[in-house]
Amino acid sequence: MLKISKKTDYALMALQHIASVQFGDVTPGRVVNTKEIAEEYNIPLELLAKVLQSLSKNGLIESHNGPKGGYLLARSARQITIAHIIESIEGPLAITDCSHEKEGEFCMQREHCNIRTPLLKIQDSIYQLLNNMTLADMLGGTPLITIQSASTQGVE
Amino acid sequence: MLKISKKTDYALMALQHIASVQFGDVTPGRVVNTKEIAEEYNIPLELLAKVLQSLSKNGLIESHNGPKGGYLLARSARQITIAHIIESIEGPLAITDCSHEKEGEFCMQREHCNIRTPLLKIQDSIYQLLNNMTLADMLGGTPLITIQSASTQGVE
């Protein structure tokens, strides 16, 4: 149903939490560890750990080992896009399979496929949407995005 | 990965085919049956049958029984939105679980959840996107959709 996975949900919550701690008024700059987030939001600890590892590996957060270790944002919340977060967890976001098509796989429908081009357009639009929204927008509250469509008249 | 299912792919192909036959130059108004579509696009017959049944049940196409039977669009291609097609096959399109939340299910993260509102905004944007594109746009070729975002400055 065009759904994002729970892992991604967790990633978003965690990032939002880390960002708000890091730039908040109470303890700015504090490092936050996995356990703290897991308990705050009732997320299974080990699963969250894996999620954070993925984010770290993708350069969204940086990890500090040892006691008093934990995570903090690797860059400004304004530079972390929702698209990047989702792709860090779920891999390249493709609305349909035929968008990457590595060699070796064949699409049985390909020869007469009539929907590839339109689907790629949709995919691109969704990507733009997610790429124009950042973690900072999620902190602030209301993301301001509008859609403008000309598709109702522009067909020949 | 925010992917639509193969059934939905099949539904889109089938609808595109039905529409192009129905409004094409060769045999306008012709009824087209499941087998024809399945063979043309290499889709498993029985699976496609189920997909078409769903579309029929949702009022997108109408079925005619018996020999020489088949399907045809129940309304103009311009009135069939991509969103409607997807929802016919996959159910209500929800980017995240917490958007419907029937009673009885509880979201463990709910009490401190910080991402619900932004996610619902995103979901709504995607819905608008898919709701503004119709089957007619897929026939014509290039859907004309643009995204306009103000999220980079509009945060308080």
Add this chain to the structure above:
DNA sequence: ATGATCTCCGATCAATATGGTCGCACTAAA
């Protein structure tokens, strides 16, 4: 009427993706 051809519907199975768990190696602070 009767058979052939179609849609319709439900049950079922296999493959894949996802959510969640476990154990251990490594690192850094006390």
Add this chain to the structure above:
DNA sequence: TTTAGTGCGACCATATTGATCGGAGATCAT
């Protein structure tokens, strides 16, 4: 050197999806 933390990979359970099968009911031609 002990302890609290991350890093990492293997692992299993379950849900979703893709695909299959069998039959019931409708309609048209003969």
